[in-house]
Amino acid sequence: MKRAVVIALLAVCIRLPFLASGPGGWDDVDFVLGMKQYDLTAMQPHFPGYPVYMVFAFAVGQVIKNPYVALSALSALASALTVLPLYCIVHAYSNRRMATAVALLWAVAPLSVVLGTQPLSDSFGTLLAVLLVASSMCVLDRGRTERSRALYLIVSGICLGLLYGVRVSYLAFCAVPLWAAIMYGKDTRRWSDIVCAILCVFLISFGWTYAMAVNVGSVHGLWQMALAFTGGHFSDWGGTYTGDNAIERLGYWLGRQWLAAGLGTPWAGQHWISWSIAGLFMLSIWGWSVRCKRREIQVRKRGRAFVLLLMWGVPYGVWAFFAQNVDKPRHILPLLILLLWLVASGLLAFRHAGKYMLAALICCTLAVSWTQVREQSESLSPTVQLAKYTASHLPASAVVYTYEEERIIRYLHPEVETVRLRKWEDFQTSVFSRRLSTDSVFLTSSVLEGFKRPQIWRYVRERARFTGNPWLYPTYHDIILYEILPEQKADWVRFLQN
Known part of the structure; x- marks a missing residue:
């Protein structure tokens, strides 16, 4: 012994x-x-x-x-x-x-x-x-x-x-x-x-x-x-x-x-x-x-x-x-x-x-x-990198739609407005009820993938990417933050209404 x-x-x-x-x-x-x-x-x-x-x-x-x-x-x-x-x-x-x-x-x-x-x-x-x-x-x-x-x-x-x-x-x-x-x-x-x-x-x-x-x-x-x-x-x-x-x-x-x-x-x-x-x-x-x-x-x-x-x-x-x-x-x-x-x-x-x-x-x-x-x-985990980026690089009017990343962003930077989503319908309701402009809408890759709507990808572009060791961070080792394409603003609104 x-x-x-x-x-x-x-x-x-x-x-x-x-x-x-x-x-x-x-x-x-x-x-x-x-x-x-x-x-x-x-x-x-x-x-x-x-x-x-x-x-x-x-x-x-x-x-x-x-x-x-x-x-x-x-x-x-x-x-x-x-x-x-x-x-x-x-x-x-x-x-x-x-x-x-x-x-x-x-x-x-x-x-x-x-x-x-x-x-x-x-x-x-x-x-x-x-x-x-x-x-x-x-x-x-x-x-x-x-x-x-x-x-x-x-x-x-x-x-x-x-x-x-x-x-x-x-x-x-x-x-x-x-x-x-x-x-x-x-x-x-x-x-x-x-x-x-x-x-x-x-x-x-x-x-x-x-x-x-x-x-x-x-x-x-x-x-x-x-x-x-x-x-x-x-x-x-x-x-x-x-x-x-x-x-x-x-x-x-x-x-x-x-x-x-x-x-x-x-x-x-x-x-x-x-x-x-x-x-x-x-x-x-x-x-x-x-x-x-x-x-x-x-x-x-x-x-x-x-x-x-x-x-x-x-x-x-x-x-x-x-x-x-x-x-x-x-x-x-x-x-x-x-x-x-x-x-x-x-x-x-x-x-x-x-x-x-x-x-x-x-x-x-x-x-x-x-x-x-x-x-x-x-090193910082990808979710922490995301939290720090949203606090320092996004406009004051920004609303970040996330899934599990929301917990870390809110904990580290409560001043950043975040919304945790699971369903496309909830996203539509949130955007219209808040009357958000396209410049204020940001979405993480986990949210976009969870919507399971392939057509949505034509309206967004990558704003920033945060990576980490896939061994240490198995589900969130590669996080991408997306924003709405400026040239798709009008089409984006029509897409949300459908």
């Missing part, structure tokens, strides 16, 4: 110099506004409010006054502490060498490092998810006393209830303690312990749900907000990748999220060392074929434990693929450990040479991670 503590300290040291001190996207601003005045109706933060995460954020905010640094420090601490339960899980399934390898890879993996420096809830949620798996693993351990197993079952229930208070989208993780509870009941017939664990989940979930209802004003109001948010979140446009078919989507999901973002293989905006990581990844696949030939993989002897890993990866993996924005790698962070574990296992199949391969992989991933977080700390 001393190794795990040392690696956790190393993980903190890697992340602390690069903590975000300002906004990068609209989620950042939501959390910061929530720290200043928690108000779910004002999307501070947005539904479902992340109550458990925000409680810890408030606590850190009492020590660190800059809310961005406070949230980022919480992410760094959570990301580093994840090493401890991670090490215990891998060590229980394999050996100390494997546990050390996976822990080191987690400490330096690009997705883990980048999210461990951002003011988002993903690193904190991953810590709770891994704690949930670790406690459920202890429930399966027949070498423990029934009392000890029952205690860990209760801990699993508590972790699950807290996990839902961080992100409701972690719902699929209930499969992990459910499997552990079924096996525990089969071994002991102490069903009352299982009932107690279920009660823990419901009581904790009820506690933060009730707090959200109080904040909104009523249970009905919370329910209506849930319907409104989830409907728009999953059905409206706004940057979500949509491929031609499931196979194309799967290829993008695996290549973009798992390999490029998670492990550091080549992708747009990635360091050239990524090619070395790709080569080592291919060697790890070869290593697994070697393990199979040696018949080193014996699932039957540890069937229950193997199923627990499946409960960890499969249900949430299916949810992340079908129900989450495939453009955003952060959704697969709780599953990254499984990928790192597989890669480490494949490389260590080469025995003596495997140690050097693993060391090379750790160095390469650290180099890629360092370049990413350094760029993130030294």
Whole structure:
């Protein structure tokens, strides 16, 4: 366990110099506004409010006054502490060498490092998810006393209830303690312990749900907000990748999220060392074929434990693929450990040479991670660039029609008039009700693309473009601000009226 503590300290040291001190996207601003005045109706933060995460954020905010640094420090601490339960899980399934390898890879993996420096809830949620798996693993351990197993079952229930208070989208993780509870009941017939664990989940979930209802004003109001948010979140446009078919989507999901973002293989905006990581990844696949030939993989002897890993990866993996924005790698962070574990296992199949391969992989991933977080700390995100440009280069009468960029512009420069839109009809109503001249109308690319009206492009021209690393800013790495063509003023008005 001393190794795990040392690696956790190393993980903190890697992340602390690069903590975000300002906004990068609209989620950042939501959390910061929530720290200043928690108000779910004002999307501070947005539904479902992340109550458990925000409680810890408030606590850190009492020590660190800059809310961005406070949230980022919480992410760094959570990301580093994840090493401890991670090490215990891998060590229980394999050996100390494997546990050390996976822990080191987690400490330096690009997705883990980048999210461990951002003011988002993903690193904190991953810590709770891994704690949930670790406690459920202890429930399966027949070498423990029934009392000890029952205690860990209760801990699993508590972790699950807290996990839902961080992100409701972690719902699929209930499969992990459910499997552990079924096996525990089969071994002991102490069903009352299982009932107690279920009660823990419901009581904790009820506690933060009730707090959200109080904040909104009523249970009905919370329910209506849930319907409104989830409907728009999953059905409206706004940057979500949509491929031609499931196979194309799967290829993008695996290549973009798992390999490029998670492990550091080549992708747009990635360091050239990524090619070395790709080569080592291919060697790890070869290593697994070697393990199979040696018949080193014996699932039957540890069937229950193997199923627990499946409960960890499969249900949430299916949810992340079908129900989450495939453009955003952060959704697969709780599953990254499984990928790192597989890669480490494949490389260590080469025995003596495997140690050097693993060391090379750790160095390469650290180099890629360092370049990413350094760029993130030294450059402005495209949305922040847009906000600064609108404040300094547009006329006083300008109205900027945006989508999610609106949150950042309003936060940084409230003097700029912005309108967040989803529908063409709303745009028409807004322009005519305000009696805007064509010189005052500006639209971002996300708005124009969301209208899905090809004929609109003949009336506009590019005013400014703001770009960033597509790895760091997946949905808003290329933002274009448009204005109405001067020679199309008359035709533009007629076009709006149709």
